[in-house]
Amino acid sequence: MQIILKKHRLELKHTFGISRESHDVQDTLIACLSLDGKTGYGEATSNPYYHITVDSMMDEIRAVEDRIGEFDFTTPEAFHDFLAKQKLSNFSICALDLAANDLYGKLLGSPLYEIWGYPTGKYPVTNYTIGIASIEKMVEKMQEKPWPLYKIKLGTDHDVAIVKALRQHTDATFRVDANCAWTPEETIANSYKLKELGVEFIEQPLKADNWEGMKKVMAGCALPVIADESCIVESDVEKCKGHFHGINIKLTKCGGLTPARRMIAKAGNLGLKVMVGCMTESTVGISAIAQLLPQLDYVDMDGAMLLKHDIATGVVIEDHGKVIFPELPGSGIVLKI
Known part of the structure; x- marks a missing residue:
């Protein structure tokens, strides 16, 4: 296989704020894998929380570029097994795994969801994320993008007041994501107030390793709680049973579509709700997530909707959440630049 790596800086429509950081641009790596005249595309973004930069991903991939070029590609699963032995970060593996899956579909001439036997007649609607800002700015973002389902980023000293203020401007369902910023007691107290305000669930209220705290939350919380930072890789899924009602899988963190599909199956067997989120x-990355839609209870795939300018075409999310799957193989991606 031939491999090409491309670095892009994605400019956001608005400053995106969460409990621990905010940013106006998102650096991202696009991996291109070519074989037999077909090219597959994958993506992984930089992430300061996990100490990942585009340059660090490019450096470690280039260190094994010759081995990748010599690999006898047959299936994405075999390729992922090979990548797992190369001591790459999961973010780098994700970019390559997404590209390999897209390439595989293009070589077979079919969309991934068809290859996997996932009928697309029914799927969850993506939320639209409102990052932390002034209440006025958060209201402005909602009014700019009328949507049936919002994820509200929280982690301030006035979180319930934020949700109460936003509720005055929409009847949409809310989800809230505290990004590890709350205590168990705060989570339980907030949950009753948030339930009255039409919140569907709380995502990652406590620090990722606070498992004892999550037991307290599960015992007293008025809303379901979904793991994010507490569920990174496949081995974390079983840990979440009894501590969360569901998990949010991030392709970049777990290493791509290949392990994500195994995590979805494992979570289902454990009775956990399944969400896939974006970064x-x-x-490029959003179209990969969309291939999993029929298997999900919830989805957060609004990343490309938050950008000023996109770098690819593929799956399209229309108003009110309808997803248009392109009549193209693989993940349906065509790179613009």
């Missing part, structure tokens, strides 16, 4: 990727 402000372009349409």
Whole structure:
């Protein structure tokens, strides 16, 4: 296989704020894998929380580029097994795994969801994320993008007041994501107030390793709680049973579509709800997530909707959440630049 790596800086429509950081741009790596005249595209974004930069991903991939070029590609699963032995970060593996899956579909001439036997007649609507800002700015973002389902980023000293203020401007369903910023007691107290305000669930209220705290939350919380930072890789899924009602899988963190599909199956067997989330990727990463839609209870795939300019075409999310799957093989991605 031939490999090409491309670095892009994605400019956001608005400053995106969460409990621990905010940013106006998102650096991202696009991996291109070519074989037999077909090219597959994958993506992984930089992430300061996990100490990942585009340069660090490019450096470690280039260190094994010759081995990748010599690999006898047959299936994405075999390729992922090979990548797992190369001591790459999961973010780098994700970019390559997404590209390999897209390439595989293009070589077979079919969309991934068809290859996997996932009928697309029914799927969850993506939320639209409102990052932390002034209440006025958060209201402005909602009014700019009328949507049936919003994820509200929280982690301030006035979180319930934020949700109460936003509720005055929409009847949409809310989800809230505290990004590890709350205590168990705060989570339980907030949950009753948030339930009255039409919140569907709380995502990752406590620090990722606070498992004892999550037991307290599960015992007293008025709303379901979904793991994010507490569920990174496949081995974390079983840990979440009894501590969360569901998990949010991030392709970049777990290493791509290949392990994500195994995590979905494992979570289902454990009775956990399944969500897949994005990391402000372009349409390259979002189109990969969309291939999993029929298997999900919830989805957060609004990343490309938050960008000023996209770098690819592929799956399109129309108003009110309808997803248009392109009549193209693989993940349906065509790179613009």
